[in-house]
Amino acid sequence: MGSEQRNALLAVVLSGAILFGWQYYFSPPKQQASGPIEPSVKTEQTSTATVGATQATAAAGPIEPVVAEEEFTVSGAGASLTFDNSLTVKNVTHNEAGINFNDMVGNKQPMRVEFDFGNGFQTLRFAKTDTDNKFFNAATETTVVTTLTDKGVVQFNATSPKPFKYR
Secondary structure (H helix, E strand, O other): OOHHHHHHHHHHHHHHHHHHHHHHHHOOOOOOOOOOOOOOOOOOOOOHHHHHHHHHHHHHOOOOOOOOOOEEEEEEOOEEEEEEOOOOEEEEEEOOOOOOHHHHHOOOOOEOOOEEOOOOEEOOOOEEOOOOOEEEEOOOOEEEEEEEOOOOOEEEEEEOOOOOEEO
């Protein structure tokens, strides 16, 4: 075997060792659960602290978890976005778009937003509040506000007192 072939083989073996070693030591831990995690419903006990927390939550949005699927539409500036209460985008239209949204994305894999509050990514259901384009999930105290810019770009702004990740 020539020295160039030996060096090339050594480079491939070392690169593989580094790649697999890096994934072994720095990859995120795998989750044991195989399905989405549903938020648990907590029963409230009557106490002065619980009543104060309940009143604060009632002012921010509904207390009961939302189960049924609802669809909402945000439109303006020649654009329209339809999504459900789990923040799954169902359809997007724009006056200047040349391609249909469902043809581009497909119906089998919708554009969905999932949240992780430390228990793995899960789909949350939101209820519409009294404020336009504002949605609330009581179980995680998460508020989502949708806005539509002048250029037809839809934005979801999610806030929660608890730390979270989304994808």
